[in-house]
Amino acid sequence: MQYDHILIRYGELGLKGKNIKQFIVQLQKNIQEALKEFPSTRVTRSQGRMFVVLNGQDPEPIIEKCKTIFGIYSLSLAIKVNNEIETIKAGALAALKQSEYAHTFKVSVRRANKAFPIGSQEMNRVLGAHLLKKTSDFTVNVHEPDVEIKVEIREKATYITSTVIRAAGGLPVGTGGKTLLLLSGGIDSPVAGYLIMKRGVELEMIHFHSPPFTSERAKQKVLDLTKVLTEYGGSIKIHLVPFTKLQQEIFKSIPERYAMTVMRRVMLQVSEKVCQKNNILAIATGESLGQVASQTLASMNVINEVTNLPVIRPLVGLDKEEIISYSKEIGTYDISVKPYEDCCTIFVPKSPVTNPTREKVNYLESNTDFSTFIDEAVENIEEITIRNSTILEESFDDLL
Numbered sequence: 001m002q003y004d005h006i007l008i009r010y011g012e013l014g015l016k017g018k019n020i021k022q023f024i025v026q027l028q029k030n031i032q033e034a035l036k037e038f039p040s041t042r043v044t045r046s047q048g049r050m051f052v053v054l055n056g057q058d059p060e061p062i063i064e065k066c067k068t069i070f071g072i073y074s075l076s077l078a079i080k081v082n083n084e085i086e087t088i089k090a091g092a093l094a095a096l097k098q099s100e101y102a103h104t105f106k107v108s109v110r111r112a113n114k115a116f117p118i119g120s121q122e123m124n125r126v127l128g129a130h131l132l133k134k135t136s137d138f139t140v141n142v143h144e145p146d147v148e149i150k151v152e153i154r155e156k157a158t159y160i161t162s163t164v165i166r167a168a169g170g171l172p173v174g175t176g177g178k179t180l181l182l183l184s185g186g187i188d189s190p191v192a193g194y195l196i197m198k199r200g201v202e203l204e205m206i207h208f209h210s211p212p213f214t215s216e217r218a219k220q221k222v223l224d225l226t227k228v229l230t231e232y233g234g235s236i237k238i239h240l241v242p243f244t245k246l247q248q249e250i251f252k253s254i255p256e257r258y259a260m261t262v263m264r265r266v267m268l269q270v271s272e273k274v275c276q277k278n279n280i281l282a283i284a285t286g287e288s289l290g291q292v293a294s295q296t297l298a299s300m301n302v303i304n305e306v307t308n309l310p311v312i313r314p315l316v317g318l319d320k321e322e323i324i325s326y327s328k329e330i331g332t333y334d335i336s337v338k339p340y341e342d343c344c345t346i347f348v349p350k351s352p353v354t355n356p357t358r359e360k361v362n363y364l365e366s367n368t369d370f371s372t373f374i375d376e377a378v379e380n381i382e383e384i385t386i387r388n389s390t391i392l393e394e395s396f397d398d399l400l
């Protein structure tokens with residue numbers, strides 16, 4: 001007897017009251033989507049749990065995939081047997097024998113099906129005795145067992161599971177609306193994207209590039225980072241904004257120390273227009289407090305003035321070390337550290353102001369009308385949609 005199911009637990013969903021149904025349906029859809037490369041698997045639901053039916057597939061890669069799906073709290077391999085005492089015994093024994101490195105065990109029976117004739121306590125004893133009799137190298141330890149063989153007797157079948165594997169947690173992507181993430185090629189913004197998706201929110205990306213000062217490789221880096229993030233939440237649309245003219249205009253008309261602040265304000269203005277066009281309710285960035293000149297509270301105050309949309313900054317409470325450790329964990333670090341130029345590193349002022357005020361910046365901007373440049377940039381946005389590892393559609397520019 002082999003493990004033939006993966007049992008999926010989705011903790012936090014239990015707290016969501018009325019939305020629960022929508023959340024569960026979305027989670028099931030996301031799992032099905034993520035497991036497309038394993039066509040013979042099926043995803044089923046029953047009484048507060050979900051199951052992946054393995055149909056003979058190797059469980060390891062499927063577990064690895066499931067661990068990255070937001071909304072799943074933990075997983076266990078499971079053996080499904082019918083509600084007969086002898087088959088349950090055989091299943092429990094098979095589960096124990098497949099528990100590598102374990103020397104002690106405990107049996108925990110849950111009898112959800114009250115029609116089953118033997119009570120949970122009695123079943124614990126029956127199964128424990130059976131396992132001891134049929135094996136020679138295991139002992140019982142009820143307080144700190146190496147492995148807990150869980151037996152859940154349900155209406156139609158009994159599920160036997162052992163090790164609990166922790167998964168990503170969070171909420172299923174697609175249940176929390178959509179956010180536009182300002183994605184640079186750096187370490188921070190992809191991590192910010194990951195943390196937003198973790199709360200069930202879908203992403204679209206906006207990236208500002210300045211050809212010919214920034215290269216195709218820098219653009220490709222952003223596509224590659226997005227590709228990694230699709231592993232956690234389905235397809236993602238990227239808006240690539242041609243930023244050269246705007247940047248040149250900013251550096252021509254704004255004193256160098258304030259150019260970075262104005263550049264950020266313009267980025268938010270472009271982003272807001274993209275949000276309006278695409279029904280997106282919030283903007284997100286990878287900013288963290290205090291890292292660089294543009295990330296002081298005074299800067300945020302001035303930058304934020306140009307938009308009424310919420311600007312979400314999920315990294316605001318994290319240290320750089322913590323952000324780096326996340327980026328390694330989620331698989332974006334190696335791409336982020338590739339040394340390709342970013343538009344903000346090319347047009348970078350030597351000593352940007354750390355303590356700008358709204359009055360001063362508004363005064364400096366009043367000499368130039370950026371709005372036509374902003375509209376032009378928005379009109380010339382190139383859109384690319386990335387779905388897991390394939391690019392789906394490119395803008396007309398690339399096709400012509």
Ligand code: ATP
Pocket residue numbers: 181182183184185186187188189190206207208209284285286287291292294295342343344
């Ligand atoms: P990151 O590692 O995400 O680049 P950072 O610490 O280098 O962040 P900045 O370069 O000051 O910080 O950028 C702050 C935020 O502004 C980024 O996290 C990102 O959200 C946004 N941003 C910066 N450059 C770009 C760009 N070229 N396109 C889109 N967003 C950008």
Ligand code: MG
Pocket residue numbers: 184185186342344
């Ligand atoms: Mg950066």
